[in-house]
Amino acid sequence: MAKRLLGMGDPDFSFAMPSGQDTVIMPEEVFFIEDSDAELDGRSLGDPVRLETNPTIGGVPLPTRPTFVLGEAHMETTDPEEYRRTREQAQQAVASSSTATIESGTE
Structure with missing residues (x-):
């Protein structure tokens, strides 16, 4: 196309x-x-x-x-260490985003 x-x-x-x-x-x-x-x-x-x-x-x-x-x-991601580090950072970002949403919703 x-x-x-x-x-x-x-x-x-x-x-x-x-x-x-x-x-x-x-x-x-x-x-x-x-x-x-x-x-x-x-x-x-x-x-x-x-x-x-x-x-x-x-x-x-x-x-x-x-x-x-x-x-x-x-x-x-072909490097196992890079994959582990990236996954961990993504999980931390989601967790902190969820916490920020919950905290801002209770104010």
């Missing part, structure tokens, strides 16, 4: 990051950039262009036309 209907080339929404993490991008809103002004050290960087082939970052193909995407990205 991205290639035929949106003219975005062959972007990949499911790929492995350079870190090795499996990643899935789920776009919710897509905005095509038709016009923009950008300067670097006082010099114009030119107008947005549509490319013939997909540019890449770390081997991940990006859209061929200037695009701004809002949505979600999900990555697999």
Whole structure:
């Protein structure tokens, strides 16, 4: 769909990051950039262009036309220690959020 209907080339929404993490991008809103002004050290960087082939970052193909995407990205955490630490932080954030809601509801 991205290639035929949106003219975005062959972007990949499911790929492995350079870190090795499996990643899935789920776009919710897509905005095509038709016009923009950008300067670097006082010099114009030119107008947005549509490319013939997909540019890449770390081997991940990006859209061929200037695009701004809002949505979600999900990555697999492959390091067991990072997974434990992240899960613990998320649980603490939920617990403190729940406590703040309960405390503010009783005032």
